[in-house]
Amino acid sequence: MPTPPTPPFPFPKEYSFPPFFTPQINLATRHAQLTKWSSLILSYCRHHAIYRLSLSDTTTSPSSPAYPLFNNDSINRRLSLSYIKEIIDFMRRDGRAEWVSGSGSGEQQQGDLVWVYWRTPEEWAGLVEKWVEETGNKGQVMTVYELVEGEGSRGSEFWGLDQELMVKAVQVLVKKGKAQTMGGEENLGVKFF
Template identity: 65%
Template sequence: MTTSPPNDPSSSSSSSSSPFSFPPEYSFPPFFTRQTNLTTHHAQLTKWSSLVLAYCRHYRIFKLSLSGNPTTTTNADAPVGGGGGEGGAEPDTTELFHNRRINRRLSLADIREVIDFLRRDGRAEYVSGAAPSGGGAEGGGGDLVWIYWRTPEEWASLVESWVDATGQRGSVLTVYELVEGEGTRGSEFHGLNQELLLKALNVLVKRGKAQIFGQEDSLGVKFF
């Protein structure tokens, strides 16, 4: 009960239908060039990270493809329900790093730098399974990246507070129920990427607040 999720669902669900409004620097041409001045560069990274986070939060993107291939991010959860892509078509994430209006694009190396900056902050993580090529480089070569606009810990506490609020402590829920069930509709984690939810649940398991059992596609969770 320490976090402040109650106001989030309404804001995110209401704004997801409208297109994302980019910050002013998005249309500032030098924003797409790596700055050499260290302080300016840091400010640039900071602004890019917050832009990426805000963008992903807006469109509820959990996995971001750095090359801008939209299918990889959506095939996991889009067909299952309308949670993520309420507006129908999945947003073209290439626009995040490519401002077509001013014809400027952030290079892949620079994108990786932004992602690294996010990773240092615990706000991003390379999807390990999706990028076998980058195994040598400490997961740095992958195309798919978890963008934690909420970290697994935060998701975990969200789930926990929902369980508390609905009085389901001690009961057993399937993961599918948590993500797609009628009961969670309206809550923040409705439509959450299943893998990400598992990460969050594992956090709870570690804390001793939950227990996961079952097989591959019929996972169950028991909350204590």
Template identity: 45%
Template sequence: MATATSSPATPGLTTTPYAPPPTTTNLSSATFTLPSYTSFPPFYTLQPNLTTRARQLALWTNLILSYAAHARLFRLSLSAPPANLLSNPTLHRALSEPDTRAVLDHMVQQGRAEWIPAASRAERPAAVWIYWRSLAEWADLIYGWVDETGQKGSVLTVYELREGEAVGGKEWVGMEEEMLRRVLGVLVKKGRAQIFGQEEGAGVKFF
């Protein structure tokens, strides 16, 4: 495949910190509209030209974050990524694992992802947390909800925060417990919460 000499044209894309789109009631990944640059075959191979490569990394970061915000995706696994997110069956193109790791490394450097340690130190991480909102932003959202609903001083379970009726429709619904605990850890460090126990039924008291 020929090396691209210029980056795909994508009007309006900036490299400023990502801002998630407004909440939508339709969260089906099937309704996510792929940007036009995903129809450009060289997009699926990181190019050696540094300027082009930097542009590609920015585009991939924007694509993954946009999809994650749309589909409420909190964890991305290299072995089972969302269908067609890292590939284009029509073009018979897919981002290779080395290039996928390069993209995710870039996102980690930008504070938009974090590698999840593998079970064994001898293994390479195979999944990342996707931060379409930062941990601090999630912490502020949850604490804001606690404040607005008059639950300061109350004890809620981790399960209630993830799946309870009271949080229905909130952006963090379905967040994996491990990530939610990391978010709550931000509030603990600020003296705004205390966690009791280690299981999903553990209690969280907000101050």
């Protein structure tokens, strides 16, 4: 892809604070810590345009783009998998994260893949709706692939969006009566109203 390299993410100060990587015992402190982790994860993922995280990948493979998020090698501190899951649950209560369903079938919720909603499907849907109006695409039929990869939407904020996430956003529009889906799973078409 011809995208320019992303500039390094400016980590907040708490990222260099060693106890930040230990689940705090005191409940009030723990809550403050969870809040800080939540906003760090969201801004990191926004910066690198990451839509979903594989927890096992980010904790174990240094080549994963999200590896630095939970591992600060310069102070030799890392987050444990169980605490990451606690943070994700904390974010879920805020509507800022969701386990990717279907991944690792069998285990119901404690999957490995997680959606990170630095924009929720509703927020993405809002952007699409605005774009449809501004570009006069009302009444048009487009495929989801066209929406996120096509030339027509290049430059819009949702260009390059994870296709599965776009489907979620489209479903929000369907519920609002602003769109209708058609076609098969492979090549989902959308008609906007």
